[in-house]
Amino acid sequence: MRKNWQLLCLTALCALLVLACGAWAGEKVLTVAYNEEPQTADGQMTTSCYMIPLNVYDRLLECATVGPGKSELVPGLAESWEISDDGKIYTFHIRKGVKFHSGEELTGKDVVYTFDRMLDPATKALNTDILDFVDGAAERMEGKADSTRGLELVDPYTVRITLKEPFVPFLSILASPQASILSEAFTRPLGDKYGLSPETTCGTGPFVLTEWVLNDHHTLAAFDDYWRGRSKLDRFVVKVVTDTETMRMLFESGEIDIFDCDFAISQIPYFLGHKAWKDQIVSGPRVGIYYFTFNQQIKPFDDVRVRKAFQMAVDRKKLLEKLYYDQGQLENGVMPAGLIHYNPGQTVIPYDPARAKALLAEAGYPDGVDLEIALIASASSQWQKMSEVVQAMVAPVGFRVTLVQMDEAAWYATRKEGKLPMYCQKWSADFNDPDNFFYTFFGSKGTVARSFNNISDEVFAALDRGRSELDFAKRGKLYADLEKTIVIDQAAWLPLFSLKHLYVTQPRVKTFVVPWNGWSDFSAYEMEVE
Amino acid sequence: MKKFILQRLIVSIPVLVGVTFLLFWLLNVVPGDPVALMMKEHISVDVVERVRQQMHLDDPAWVRYLRFLWGAVRGDLGESYKLKRPVADLILNAFPNTFLLAVAAALFAWIVGIPAGIVSAVRKYSLSDHFFMGFSLMGVSMPVFWSALLFQYLFAVKLGWLPVAGFNSWKCLVMPAVVLGWSSAGIVARLTRSSLLEVMRCDYIRTARAKGLLGVAVILRHGLKNAMLPVVTVMAIQVASLLAGAVITESVFNIPGVGRIAVGAIQARDMPLLQGAVLFETVLVIFGNLAADTLYAWLDPRIKFD
Numbered sequence: 001m002r003k004n005w006q007l008l009c010l011t012a013l014c015a016l017l018v019l020a021c022g023a024w025a026g027e028k029v030l031t032v033a034y035n036e037e038p039q040t041a042d043g044q045m046t047t048s049c050y051m052i053p054l055n056v057y058d059r060l061l062e063c064a065t066v067g068p069g070k071s072e073l074v075p076g077l078a079e080s081w082e083i084s085d086d087g088k089i090y091t092f093h094i095r096k097g098v099k100f101h102s103g104e105e106l107t108g109k110d111v112v113y114t115f116d117r118m119l120d121p122a123t124k125a126l127n128t129d130i131l132d133f134v135d136g137a138a139e140r141m142e143g144k145a146d147s148t149r150g151l152e153l154v155d156p157y158t159v160r161i162t163l164k165e166p167f168v169p170f171l172s173i174l175a176s177p178q179a180s181i182l183s184e185a186f187t188r189p190l191g192d193k194y195g196l197s198p199e200t201t202c203g204t205g206p207f208v209l210t211e212w213v214l215n216d217h218h219t220l221a222a223f224d225d226y227w228r229g230r231s232k233l234d235r236f237v238v239k240v241v242t243d244t245e246t247m248r249m250l251f252e253s254g255e256i257d258i259f260d261c262d263f264a265i266s267q268i269p270y271f272l273g274h275k276a277w278k279d280q281i282v283s284g285p286r287v288g289i290y291y292f293t294f295n296q297q298i299k300p301f302d303d304v305r306v307r308k309a310f311q312m313a314v315d316r317k318k319l320l321e322k323l324y325y326d327q328g329q330l331e332n333g334v335m336p337a338g339l340i341h342y343n344p345g346q347t348v349i350p351y352d353p354a355r356a357k358a359l360l361a362e363a364g365y366p367d368g369v370d371l372e373i374a375l376i377a378s379a380s381s382q383w384q385k386m387s388e389v390v391q392a393m394v395a396p397v398g399f400r401v402t403l404v405q406m407d408e409a410a411w412y413a414t415r416k417e418g419k420l421p422m423y424c425q426k427w428s429a430d431f432n433d434p435d436n437f438f439y440t441f442f443g444s445k446g447t448v449a450r451s452f453n454n455i456s457d458e459v460f461a462a463l464d465r466g467r468s469e470l471d472f473a474k475r476g477k478l479y480a481d482l483e484k485t486i487v488i489d490q491a492a493w494l495p496l497f498s499l500k501h502l503y504v505t506q507p508r509v510k511t512f513v514v515p516w517n518g519w520s521d522f523s524a525y526e527m528e529v530e
Numbered sequence: 531m532k533k534f535i536l537q538r539l540i541v542s543i544p545v546l547v548g549v550t551f552l553l554f555w556l557l558n559v560v561p562g563d564p565v566a567l568m569m570k571e572h573i574s575v576d577v578v579e580r581v582r583q584q585m586h587l588d589d590p591a592w593v594r595y596l597r598f599l600w601g602a603v604r605g606d607l608g609e610s611y612k613l614k615r616p617v618a619d620l621i622l623n624a625f626p627n628t629f630l631l632a633v634a635a636a637l638f639a640w641i642v643g644i645p646a647g648i649v650s651a652v653r654k655y656s657l658s659d660h661f662f663m664g665f666s667l668m669g670v671s672m673p674v675f676w677s678a679l680l681f682q683y684l685f686a687v688k689l690g691w692l693p694v695a696g697f698n699s700w701k702c703l704v705m706p707a708v709v710l711g712w713s714s715a716g717i718v719a720r721l722t723r724s725s726l727l728e729v730m731r732c733d734y735i736r737t738a739r740a741k742g743l744l745g746v747a748v749i750l751r752h753g754l755k756n757a758m759l760p761v762v763t764v765m766a767i768q769v770a771s772l773l774a775g776a777v778i779t780e781s782v783f784n785i786p787g788v789g790r791i792a793v794g795a796i797q798a799r800d801m802p803l804l805q806g807a808v809l810f811e812t813v814l815v816i817f818g819n820l821a822a823d824t825l826y827a828w829l830d831p832r833i834k835f836d
Contacts, residue, residue, distance in 0.1 A: 047572035141580070192614070215624070215787075216784065245782075246782055246783070249695075250695060255695075407560075409564075409797070410560065410562055416566045416575065416578065445574070449575045450573070
């Protein structure tokens with residue numbers, strides 16, 4: 001009897017092992033690594049880690065990658081739309097027959113609910129600024145209204161959104177992952193528990209969240225009833241790997257299919273020179289920019305001559321060549337290549353140490369001047385390297401730079417107060433519109449919260465005009481002029497370059513589309529593996 | 531014995547409160563805003579202010595601390611700022627992974643460390659003694675992140691025998707357990723060696739030999755039994771500290787354990803999660819020490835529970 005039991009247990013164990021090993025056999029699975037744990041699958045509650053929202057949900061419009069670094073707004077859950085002549089009323093016609101993962105059909109009610117939920121103070125959403133322009137948004141956020149005046153359901157498949165004033169980037173913003181559409185029937189009963197597990201997540205997107213092991217991985221399975229057709233992948237697995245060396249070894253041992261070089265810039269020469277991997281590199285331009293800030297509240301950068309001197313003291317070409325292996329192009333403005341209204345004719349910032357020195361002397365610093373660059377301790381070593389090289393580069397001109405290490409929390413808290421000294425960072429487009437760059441850095445609040453403190457009524461007024469200018473050509477001219485004012489006349493920042501985004505892929509990856517904006521988050525819908 | 535354990539448990543209550551207070555105070559004096567950190571590059575001052583209010587982060591520090599304590603007393607450790615999930619669930623979900631890793635590392639440490647110590651003591655100054663002591667010295671001296679990388683490169687990338695990282699099969703446990711246990715094995719081996727050498731010089735060992743007992747029986751039955759006293763104490767404390775989270779090992783080998791949760795909480799200024807993790811780890815260390823003291827008294831009847 002005892003022997004029988006042992007035999008039974010052994011057979012069961014073997015069967016389990018076979019099942020475990022063969023469960024995914026024959027399936028087309030793409031496995032990637034990401035360096036951060038997503039906080040939630042709810043796109044309204046996160047400002048980073050958009051891998052889940054981009055794959056589990058759809059938006060009214062999508063910003064499709066149509067070529068290297070090129071994007072186009074295409075219909076998503078909205079089949080078509082109209083904009084009133086005054087640019088204030090947007091009418092969206094919702095696609096019929098679209099199913100949520102829960103099986104119910106999408107209607108305009110879900111769209112109204114999604115945006116109203118974002119503005120509802122009970123949601124504690126982090127992305128409300130994308131709906132700031134909707135009529136009645138402020139009252140809703142302050143808890144003075146139970147619904148949002150500007151969000152209307154005209155009929156089950158028509159939604160009307162009224163803005164309090166024209167806001168040209170609105171369509172582009174609706175294509176960002178923050179504006180992912182939720183199911184009212186599924187989401188409302190869950191309250192603040194929505195998006196915290198596969199059981200509490202539901203979208204209309206190409207993949208269904210089926211498994212989520214915190215700090216380990218999440219698995220997305222193809223949604224059979226997806227309205228654009230089932231994905232060519234059966235599963236898409238995202239492993240959370242915080243250590244970049246481990247990430248590289250996972251790739252080299254074949255445990256992940258795509259290595260995103262953004263997570264470990266220093267690995268680029270290794271892969272470029274590796275005989276097995278150099279032909280497996282996939283790259284594309286990104287709509288993003290690297291930059292140095294000048295805090296005008298902290299001496300010596302209160303003086304425009306010092307800012308101009310610093311601009312001319314940095315050999316940006318050398319930085320690009322030596323630190324980023326020439327994988328990009330120099331930028332001279334606020335708008336990087338690939339952005340709507342990008343101006344390739346922008347005045348070039350010269351590398352001219354002699355003139356920089358003269359300007360510094362003219363500003364009252366003939367013997368040089370001390371300044372600080374703030375760094376996040378233990379963050380990506382690229383900022384450390386960049387700052388060290390710049391420190392050496394500007395020393396002959398007379399800038400005596402001290403590198404100040406801060407922990408991440410202190411760095412962001414100090415920056416929010418407008419008190420962070422100079423720092424180096426990058427920004428990739430959330431949506432394809434100049435407003436995403438100009439207003440972010442040089443709007444009246446952004447310029448303080450990012451420690452630029454470029455307080456300029458001229459710029460603030462022009463930015464407001466840019467948001468509501470409906471004429472495409474006039475808007476382009478406005479931003480080109482504004483770019484000159486900010487970068488050349490006011491020398492409010494030092495633009496460096498836009499970099500290509502490099503990935504290394506396993507030979508089994510047949511199709512991999514580099515996202516237009518250079519994010520490490522992407523939709524895997526069009527990806528293919530052997 | 532019951533009285534002894536009860537006394538120790540009562541004494542540990544102020545220790546727990548003290549640890550949480552110290553941590554709360556430290557996190558309040560260093561600059562940092564969890565909401566700004568959540569938003570990072572997408573910061574909006576208006577949103578930060580509104581969400582801070584909604585999360586009661588603008589309440590006075592003592593109010594927030596008392597709220598935490600009151601919740602902890604009722605078994606509610608609050609909700610993580612960043613991960614939006616109940617702290618207790620996050621820790622309890624991660625703990626089995628840390629437990630498995632700690633047990634595997636401890637087993638490796640004992641299975642390798644104790645025999646190595648015995649061989650080194652019995653064959654003092656021999657080649658095997660030098661080998662095992664060199665092995666233990668390497669284990670104690672080599673930082674975990676370094677030995678982890680070497681192991682990953684050799685056994686995963688080059689030889690392909692084991693997975694680089696992860697925690698979804700027994701194979702994933704081998705490298706982290708060895709890397710983490712190596713340092714403990716070194717300590718156990720050295721302690722076993724020195725303790726056994728001391729015991730083997732005692733009179734009762736000479737007596738045992740004089741009455742004609744075999745060498746192995748003398749060492750194992752009479753020598754080792756007495757020599758293990760300090761070793762067992764260290765082993766109990768080691769298990770407690772291993773359970774408290776092997777932060778670096780968990781990070782390098784991508785193990786979703788308590789250590790990684792704690793590090794993530796520090797980086798995100800996630801006060802409830804960090805308080806919960808530290809409270810949990812403090813309890814483990816207190817129990818580990820208590821177990822060591824109890825074992826000590828139980829193994830050596832000369833020691834009284836006073």
